[in-house]
Amino acid sequence: MPAFKQTQRVHDDAFDPSDSASAHLYISFGAHRIRMGVLDAQRNKFVALEDYEVERPSTVENAISFLQTQSVSNPLLQERKWQQVRIGVKNQQFTLIPEALFDLNAREEYLRLNAVVEPEHEMVHHHEHPRLELINVFTLPAALHEWSVPQFKNSPVEFVHQTSALMEGMLHMAERSARPHLFIYVDKNYVTLVVLQGLKLEFCNSFFFTSSEDFIYYVLFVLQEKKMNPDQDAVTVWGELLLDSELHEILRTYIRHVQFGKKPTGVGFSYRFDALFNHRNFDLYSLHFCD
Template sequence: MIKVKQLQKKTKKTSAFAQYKNLSIQFSLDGFSFCISNSETKEPLIFSEYAFFPSIASPELLLEKIIRIFDTNKDLQQDFTKVFAIHQNSLATLVPNKIFDRNNLVPYLKYTVKTLKTDFITYDLHRIIAANTVYIPYVNINNYLFQNFGEFEYKHHSTVLIDKLLTYSEKDFEEQFFVHVSPNYLDVMVCKEGKLLFYNTFTYNTKEDFIYYILFTAEQLQMDPNIFQLTFIGDIKKESDLYSITYTYVRNIHFMNPVNSFFADSEDFSNHSNFILIN
């Protein structure tokens, strides 16, 4: 039995009504979240987030948890015009188009991800950069979603994150250092004028691990922690140990300014959280 904290679910709703709705969901071994939006205006209507403590041990157990959520949450028990799923995991790598062969995906992951012969490997084509994200999706969850909704679209979280941040920062003339925080890993991305300079995902267990990867990236790119600006996104607060140790070494820190004001008056969600699903 997986023990989950009593206050594991948080929800934000508006009073707006829509006849046609889209469903976007994001899942990882750390949690599950979904956003229901107006199909025509794209306005968010409902957002719910489930945090798993401790993290789920396997994709099989994650599916069991997701099935229970769908069975008990009435917001998910309706018809949707479009369904979009985001797989959030570290089982991925970024491959430039120049060396990409869609018919031979296995070699791209073998040095960074432990793969099995039975693993299904797929890829996402990026909208902005000439590259593809090669990754292992949770096929069992895809099958469950197909049984419930029929055809749907899915992508890896890094694909969505990279494309959104490049669009967000395309007019910035200085290098932008973004850190997207999740409970057990962080995505580090550096870009300038809509061009990707660096992207990687790092797993961390302690705050010392966390700051090490940030400083390691800065050192590799010859960026001075006393000068460059670091922008936090995701599951991090100013009162957290992660923020405190980062501020010890990086002088200029701020949180992402939201594109969407959906969380502006929320007590449960920060404006810079859930950038992938909402903003």
């Protein structure tokens, strides 16, 4: 099994894991990447971030095994009592249902319309978005739930989908405008595209890509579907995208106004976070807005 390696570690000088009872622990969980962030609830400020990745393809089981190992050695996971634990799950198995049509007993049926659900390995959850009047129905690995509940038995634990965090974070950053705005979040081999018009969700989906041509195809397809103009409408990008990358270059080739997103407003960051790119970790930070 490929090994997870720490790629980033940011801790505020005053951060003490033993103060967990007045802090929130946010975990972004994916088979290939796991990040943990700590927010000091009294100061409403992020004070710690740790990032772990594998270089080769990994599995959910391998990621769970890594968390189990970290439970013994990592102070963030050794502390069992947090004011809030929120875990964001990265996968393509989600669907958005209008609030007025949502039936709790039909969650799995909604999901089966566009995803394969494996009840022996997965659990079906949902997250409410009152401002968008939507419910996000998604799967989470049963093994992740089985690890989390006893691990944080003294803390309230909540599961959300990565797209829920992104939608809430982007909604938080969106400006009221008559024109729709495309927000792009880039993961390794995945791109999530969200279109907001004012505070109304027009589009949200996640796509797998293996080349820059695939990537720009999905972006241009959504722009066309939403009747947006790549020469006039601005596009905001967060995630794993560097200024000198092939993906950024092809974006700038086809879209005139490309801007990198910033850290979310409405929450503070230790000065230690100044060393990180502002447009990275937006999905982790945005777990804070999933109340």
